[in-house]
Amino acid sequence: MAAAARLRQRNLMDRLLNWYIDTVRSHFAMHGLPAIKNPSIPGILSDLISVSNGLERVFATLCDALHHYMFPISFIYADNSNKDDMLARIRFRHSLNAMIDIALSDHEFQLIAHMLVEHHLTACGKHEENQMVDDRDEAQRLAFLAEIRQQIDVLQVQDRMERIVAEVYHKFMPRYISRQYARIWEQEQSAEPLMAQLKNLIYGPISRCISVLIRRDDLLEARLYELATECLVKLGIEEMFDIVIYFPDSMPALGYLKMCLKTQEHRAQLVTEFQNACHARLLHCGANTSDIISFYMSTIRAFKLLEPRGVLLDKVSRSIRRYLREREDTVKCIVNGMLEVEDANTGDLSELGKELAASSGTQIADAVDDNGYSDMNWVPDPVDAAPDFRNKRSSDFIGSLLSLYDNKEVFVKEIVVVLANRLLDLKNYEIDREMMHLELLKLLFGESDLHNCDVMVKDILESKRVDSNIHDPTTVAPGTYPVARIVHASMLSKLFWPAFRDEDLALPPVIEEQLNRYSANFSILKSARKLTWLKRLGSVDVTLELEDRTLDFTVSPDRASMIYLFQERSTYTLTELTARLNLDETSTRRALGFWIKNDVLKEDESCNDKYILLERAEESKKKVLVDDAAESSVQTTEEKATEEMRIYWSYVNGMLTNIPALPIDRIQSFLKMLIPKEVGYSRNVDELREFLTVMVAEEKLEYVSGSYRLKR
DSSP states (O other), X not given: OHHHHHXXXXXXXXXXXXXXXXXXXXXXXXXXXXXXXXXXXXXXXOSHHHHHXXXXXXXXXXXXXXXXXXXXXXXXXXXXXXXXXHHHHHHHHHHHHHHHHHHHTSHHHHHHHHHHHHHHHHHHHHHHTTSSOOHHHHHHHHHHHHHHHHHHHHXXXXXXXXXXXXXXXXXXXXXXXXXXXXXXXXXXXXXXXXXXXXXXXXXXXXXXXXXXXXXXOTTHXXXXXXXXXXXXXXXXXXXXXXXXXXXXXXXXXXXXXXXXXXXXHHHHXXXXXXXXXXXXXXXXXXXXXXHHXXXXXXXXXXXXXXXXXXXXXXXXXXXXXXXXXXXXXXXXHHHHHHTTOOBTTTBOXXXXXXXXXXXXXXXXXXXXXXXXXXXXXXXXXXXTSOTTOOOOOTTOHHHHHHTTSSOTHHHHHHHHHHHHHHHHTOSTTOOHHHHHHHHHHHHHHOTTTTHHHXXXXXXXXXXXXXXXXXXXXXXXXXXXXXXXTTOOOOOOOTTTSXXXXXXXXXXXXXXXXXHHHHHHHHHXXXXXOOOOOOTTSSOEEEEEEOSSOEEEEEEOHHHHHHHHHTTTOSEXXXXXXXXXXXXXXXXXXXXXXXXXXXXXXXXXXXXXXXXXEOSXXXXXXXXOOOOOSOOOSBOOHHHHHHHHHGGGHHHHHHHHHHSSOBOHHHHHHHHHHHSOXXXXXXXXXHHHHHHHHHHHHTTSEEEETTEEEEOO
């Protein structure tokens, strides 16, 4: 102390402190830093004990150096009442802290510290998963961390340790969430127990572990849990497309996402990511329209559970709805689904039929014209809703699909076509199912719009009665012949049924005779009325008795007529069959393909377009890919629209004769100006484009550089 006093008198204390600081720095660089380095650390430390020992050795070395270097300072500058002594001790400690900070910034220490924290957090996670059931393990770990914390306080490196803990936790938690919560619907677990498990983990082992290492505050657990829920939201957003696909099995994932989805930023990110996934994985030409509609229905269910107000559903479904409107077969798929028609081309959407039957049309009728004027529970739209947002009922899938189009007339036209095909395919005149669907559709579209369908159903009922009378022996008029009981017919009111393809199929003579008898008896029952046969419509039960096998089929009349010809001789050419059946070449090839596929006919290898009857079955040498679906004889809505547009061909022809080439917009304008009012023209540009495309296919027009002109 006396020496210190003499140094102060000579103003040598500052010089002594500077010398000592330089000496300590040199000594620490030569002896301290090498002592805490361990070149064997990277890639070798893989267990908790090795990592703990490594970190403990580093902190012990630094604490020993700290005590060693501080002892002379505490002896020389020991006067706590002297301001200069206090400032000298603070200055020296700052210098030591700088050296310690440089030492701890070494890569090897960072690796050890990160691995220690990661090992302890991983152990906490395993403890919560009941993989380590002994609580003594946790007590030992916490005791060791408490010792580390004491050394941290001595070294005054709390800030550095907090950064390390934060970095490790930010890496650990996403991995833990991904491992425990990814595709949780495959684990057959619900959301509530998993969320409770996560909360217990955060507020339990992890909180205890971290609070020992760093300075604790009242918001520590809340911040840790907030980061965990942030990771859950990110996982849910990434999986949202799969969640919709696997709905309702994926409801647990929706459960935890609903609990954690709170901020507008998360909601916006969910919408963006889901729309991007839809465009990449669904909304492209490789996806079936029925699959897109099924996905859209699952989207309605999933997002209504996630957010009942419907704002998110409105945002994510816009791209799906826009794409469905652009698909040509969307209306057909929806109608087939409502009528539960099994069609390989449109897929299975029978769920729409079940939804139609379950709703009984009550909710759906409101959805078709849903302005909310009669809703006594109306509330204002949410603040984050789009300007044109309209909330839909949670279970109204059909109403949402019908609202794809502004005019429901497109559905009515398709319903008439589909129902006509269904009625024509019936056997034994059993129409209970069709009548049930029709009554439900009336609740949806109104009776006036489906008046033609009512007439079609009545035609089938009347046909059943007339057919029964024609086959009744007591009603056969004198001089007429009875009709074979294998022949049955449906009498259709031409004005109320959709247009049929006008093709006069050449039937076998024995069938023609039965049809003539049927017509004669009908004229007797219904005086002043006669039948015009639509020979391409209907079905025929065929039994083929070949040399080594007997085959039964139910086929269309053209296929039955074709195979009947092979009774006369066993070989025909394509030209002969086309002429005998009075069919076009495409229909003839389609019918041939059906019989070739069923190993009844085969193509002569020595002569193209020559076909031979297989009396004995033989192993097929090659597979023939054919479309064996029966061709509908009812015109589709597109075909009907094209036929109706043909009345304007003369105007288009004259227009392009005077002006060699015109774009479609000018053709549309000219047609509106030139066609007289008594003829009328109310077609839109899309309908005109479809008609002109047909004319191009028929080689009456050609399309060059965006303009149409007459074919030269």
